[in-house]
Amino acid sequence: MAEMWINMGPQHPMTHGLWNLRIKVDGETIVDAEPEIGYLHRGYEKIMEVREFQKNVVLTDRLCYVSSITWSHCYCLACEELMDIEAPPRGQYLRVITNELQRIASHLMWLAAYGPDLGLLTALLWALRERELFLDLLQLITGARMNQNFPRIGGVRNDMPSDFGKYCRKIIAHFRKKLEEHEALFEQSKIFQMRTIGVGKISRQEAVDFGVTGPNLRATGANLDLRKLDPYDAYPDLNFEPIVAYEGDSYARYKVRMEEMKLSCDLIEQALDRIPDGPYRVKPPRRAEGEAFRRTEDSRGEALFYVIGDGDDRPYRVKIRSPVFSNIFAAPIMMRGNKLADVVAIMGSIDVCVGEMDK
Amino acid sequence: MVDGELVAFVILSAIEVASAIMVVTAKKLVHNVFWLAMTLITIGGIYLLFRAELIALIQIIVYAGAVPVLFLFGIMLTRRKIMEEPHESE
Amino acid sequence: MSGHLIDLYGWSGALASFVLWLLSLPFELLNWIALQTGAQKPGPLVGFIDWLAGPDLTALVALIVAITIVLLWATAFHLLIIMWIERKMYSRLQDRRGIMIGLGSVEILRNTIGRIPILGAPFRRPSHLGTGFLQTVADGVKLFQKEVITPEKADKWMFHTAPVIIAASTLLLFVAIPWSDGFWLMGSIENGRPVNPLGILFILAAFSIAPLGILIAGWASNNKYTLIGGMRAAAQLMSYEIPMLLCIIALVVFAGTLDPFELVRKQTAPFSLGPVQISFLPNWYVFNPFLWIAFVVVFVTVIAEAERIPFDIPEAEAELVEGWTTEYSGMRFGIVFGFKWLRALAGAALISILFLGGWSGPVFATFMVPNMAAAGQMYPVPILPQEFWFTLRIYLIFVVFVWIGWSVPRVRIDQILNIGWKRLVPLSLLSILLAALARGAWWS
Numbered sequence: 001m002a003e004m005w006i007n008m009g010p011q012h013p014m015t016h017g018l019w020n021l022r023i024k025v026d027g028e029t030i031v032d033a034e035p036e037i038g039y040l041h042r043g044y045e046k047i048m049e050v051r052e053f054q055k056n057v058v059l060t061d062r063l064c065y066v067s068s069i070t071w072s073h074c075y076c077l078a079c080e081e082l083m084d085i086e087a088p089p090r091g092q093y094l095r096v097i098t099n100e101l102q103r104i105a106s107h108l109m110w111l112a113a114y115g116p117d118l119g120l121l122t123a124l125l126w127a128l129r130e131r132e133l134f135l136d137l138l139q140l141i142t143g144a145r146m147n148q149n150f151p152r153i154g155g156v157r158n159d160m161p162s163d164f165g166k167y168c169r170k171i172i173a174h175f176r177k178k179l180e181e182h183e184a185l186f187e188q189s190k191i192f193q194m195r196t197i198g199v200g201k202i203s204r205q206e207a208v209d210f211g212v213t214g215p216n217l218r219a220t221g222a223n224l225d226l227r228k229l230d231p232y233d234a235y236p237d238l239n240f241e242p243i244v245a246y247e248g249d250s251y252a253r254y255k256v257r258m259e260e261m262k263l264s265c266d267l268i269e270q271a272l273d274r275i276p277d278g279p280y281r282v283k284p285p286r287r288a289e290g291e292a293f294r295r296t297e298d299s300r301g302e303a304l305f306y307v308i309g310d311g312d313d314r315p316y317r318v319k320i321r322s323p324v325f326s327n328i329f330a331a332p333i334m335m336r337g338n339k340l341a342d343v344v345a346i347m348g349s350i351d352v353c354v355g356e357m358d359k
Numbered sequence: 360m361v362d363g364e365l366v367a368f369v370i371l372s373a374i375e376v377a378s379a380i381m382v383v384t385a386k387k388l389v390h391n392v393f394w395l396a397m398t399l400i401t402i403g404g405i406y407l408l409f410r411a412e413l414i415a416l417i418q419i420i421v422y423a424g425a426v427p428v429l430f431l432f433g434i435m436l437t438r439r440k441i442m443e444e445p446h447e448s449e
Numbered sequence: 450m451s452g453h454l455i456d457l458y459g460w461s462g463a464l465a466s467f468v469l470w471l472l473s474l475p476f477e478l479l480n481w482i483a484l485q486t487g488a489q490k491p492g493p494l495v496g497f498i499d500w501l502a503g504p505d506l507t508a509l510v511a512l513i514v515a516i517t518i519v520l521l522w523a524t525a526f527h528l529l530i531i532m533w534i535e536r537k538m539y540s541r542l543q544d545r546r547g548i549m550i551g552l553g554s555v556e557i558l559r560n561t562i563g564r565i566p567i568l569g570a571p572f573r574r575p576s577h578l579g580t581g582f583l584q585t586v587a588d589g590v591k592l593f594q595k596e597v598i599t600p601e602k603a604d605k606w607m608f609h610t611a612p613v614i615i616a617a618s619t620l621l622l623f624v625a626i627p628w629s630d631g632f633w634l635m636g637s638i639e640n641g642r643p644v645n646p647l648g649i650l651f652i653l654a655a656f657s658i659a660p661l662g663i664l665i666a667g668w669a670s671n672n673k674y675t676l677i678g679g680m681r682a683a684a685q686l687m688s689y690e691i692p693m694l695l696c697i698i699a700l701v702v703f704a705g706t707l708d709p710f711e712l713v714r715k716q717t718a719p720f721s722l723g724p725v726q727i728s729f730l731p732n733w734y735v736f737n738p739f740l741w742i743a744f745v746v747v748f749v750t751v752i753a754e755a756e757r758i759p760f761d762i763p764e765a766e767a768e769l770v771e772g773w774t775t776e777y778s779g780m781r782f783g784i785v786f787g788f789k790w791l792r793a794l795a796g797a798a799l800i801s802i803l804f805l806g807g808w809s810g811p812v813f814a815t816f817m818v819p820n821m822a823a824a825g826q827m828y829p830v831p832i833l834p835q836e837f838w839f840t841l842r843i844y845l846i847f848v849v850f851v852w853i854g855w856s857v858p859r860v861r862i863d864q865i866l867n868i869g870w871k872r873l874v875p876l877s878l879l880s881i882l883l884a885a886l887a888r889g890a891w892w893s
Contacts, residue, residue, distance in 0.1 A: 012770065013768075028677070028862055028863065119759070120758075120856075125543035125545060194861070341859075343768055
């Protein structure tokens with residue numbers, strides 16, 4: 001059959017958002033692929049320049065609508081670095097707890113989207129069912145299910161309720177059992193293994209060259225977890241080992257994320273055990289001068305905020321480094337030579353969030 | 360009284376001859392294959408008129424079901440620019 | 450061994466003669482008026498009335514009525530039910546309740562029949578507590594209302610021909626599928642028993658036409674997704690027909706017949722395989738160790754023929770939007786989409802006839818009803834007729850389809866073809882060998 005270009009997007013079931021993947025196929029085999037992004041560009045970096053430091057948290061929440069807290073957290077850390085303050089210990093622990101809850105919720109959203117990509121719609125409903133519990137937890141602590149607006153420069157917005165730990169442990173224990181069901185649905189299924197093992201391979205060197213980070217990089221064998229490598233907040237106090245897989249294929253990426261959910265459960269339990277009493281927030285200065293950046297381990301990879309202040313109460317310039325923006329351009333490497341049906345198996349495993357990609 | 364079998368034979372063979380002509384005269388590949396399938400199915404119908412039910416069904420399974428699709432596959436896998444053909448007719 | 454409830458040709462014959470008698474009444478009246486006004490004795494219209502109510506026309510109308518009954522039974526009744534079964538079943542698999550629109554959702558019914566004290570109870574239920582059966586009807590009505598859009602650059606003639614080919618070949622399946630000893634369209638009666646010597650072959654022939662229609666549909670839409678989907682569908686259906694045919698050949702070698710009625714009659718007896726006799730087990734071919742492989746292969750190929758997950762790669766909504774049905778809208782889409790369910794239904798019926806004893810089943814009690822075809826006679830009707838057992842089997846097989854379909858991902862196209870050609874074809878050849886060995890040992 002003749003070679004032809006196929007547009008997958010901007011409105012296509014595969015994209016999970018608004019972007020376009022142009023694929024050149026020879027029959028069923030992918031010859032080349034070209035991501036086309038920018039459909040959801042909202043000019044974040046520019047808008048942030050005209051808003052006060054603290055008020056920008058509302059915006060950073062909306063960078064990725066399934067992983068709000070991790071993004072606001074990264075921005076707050078960068079601003080704290082700029083203002084030379086530090087959140088009090090309780091605030092740091094609260095940030096870790098909400099961060100990890102958000103990470104689980106985000107990974108569950110990925111799992112929910114990965115199922116229908118492979119034709120397994122049941123996984124969508126199951127994963128969303130579990131995600132609901134974590135959204136409930138986030139609602140309990142922050143008051144909102146989405147766009148929580150919770151981290152603050154200098155701490156967090158509010159303390160957690162007194163019975164939060166009880167509910168949290170209960171839900172985590174329940175979730176650990178449910179996660180086994182998800183594993184039975186996915187990785188114990190022979191068809192899932194056929195669809196993902198050896199599909200979308202990328203070597204560690206190529207991944208590093210393209211700036212791939214997060215679970216996608218750790219699936220190629222690079223032990224790069226910023227929670228461990230460049231620790232922030234209360235992460236140095238917690239015992240954990242980053243999850244690493246070595247194959248670099250879709251299955252490894254899937255496996256890393258599944259294990260990361262378990263790791264996040266451990267981290268939340270440890271943080272709940274060790275959370276100290278005291279204030280959860282310090283008052284930040286209104287104005288700041290200088291420049292600072294901070295990178296954190298977002299649900300999808302390395303999130304980075306680079307903030308410059310010129311002595312005004314607004315940032316002079318903000319630069320956002322989105323992990324998906326880098327990850328997605330490694331997709332053509334993973335795709336070449338695979339079959340057309342593998343596009344979804346690969347793109348699903350990369351975990352695209354268009355909101356943060358297009359900024 | 361008209362002989363029903365004769366009527367059926369005349370109709371079937373008329374369709375068959377017409378579609379056999381269409382096979383060679385139609386411009387587009389898929390049209391050719393469609394008319395080829397029509398020819399083969401009507402031959403199956405004529406077998407039925409001869410009370411040869413088994414061979415009629417085999418004719419439909421093998422010739423009407425499989426052969427045109429195989430032809431189409433063979434040609435589609437080798438030729439270039441399948442999609443452009445409908446455009447040219449506009 | 451239970452009897453059948455529906456005597457299709459008897460009923461449709463009775464209905465046809467009744468309808469034709471009704472039609473002839475005005476002419477009788479005219480004839481009577483003509484006689485009163487002085488026409489000669491038999492009257493001018495007697496010949497016409499004799500032709501109208503005569504056996505030739507009655508037989509023709511009876512055949513049309515019988516075809517209509519079968520097609521309505523399959524498309525209007527079973528299609529809606531299996532769609533409902535599928536949607537409720539996968540909703541339960543997904544830990545939710547699924548479609549819930551019931552009779553109570555129809556405001557007119559709620560305000561009228563719902564006000565009746567006791568009988569109106571089902572119509573009073575709030576819409577979120579219904580059974581959901583009305584949803585399938587509502588979807589059908591919705592599809593009828595939608596505009597049929599033809600893509601501008603599509604090959605219009607072929608675009609509109611393809612659904613006809615698909616629908617016709619799918620409906621052909623139901624011509625040959627009998628639902629009981631009395632509810633059948635294709636066949637004849639010999640020695641008081643229905644026979645249809647080539648029934649199974651006819652079903653396979655009808656199955657084999659669909660790839661052509663699908664390929665034409667995919668090409669004519671002039672869309673890359675549909676083209677790829679059509680190519681995939683044709684490749685998949687073609688390559689899965691071969692193991693299906695081979696396995697049915699194995700069964701035919703063993704059973705020695707292509708007649709669905711004969712196959713079911715053979716499976717009604719107690720289990721016997723050479724020296725082994727088991728009285729409590731029916732002689733279903735699925736219990737026969739020589740045909741286990743054939744059963745598994747036929748089951749898999751039927752799932753593939755019906756384009757169900759895990760073999761729904763032609764549709765593959767994740768990468769191909771809606772596969773070869775992408776450009777169809779309105780009831781054209783309804784036809785090409787709904788008839789996939791019909792093919793699954795026909796496949797389930799085929800499995801049931803070939804391996805699971807067809808419509809045989811225990812009869813617990815009978816009651817006597819008057820015979821519609823012959824006045825004054827009574828005949829026994831079982832409370833659980835053959836149609837019930839057959840429908841039950843079909844639905845259970847379909848539930849297994851749904852169960853499999855909604856708990857596994859989709860297989861890739863090259864893997865599907867690998868499974869088809871490298872696994873199923875050798876397995877089906879093996880099952881032919883096994884069946885031939887068993888047949889050679891006179892164990893059939």
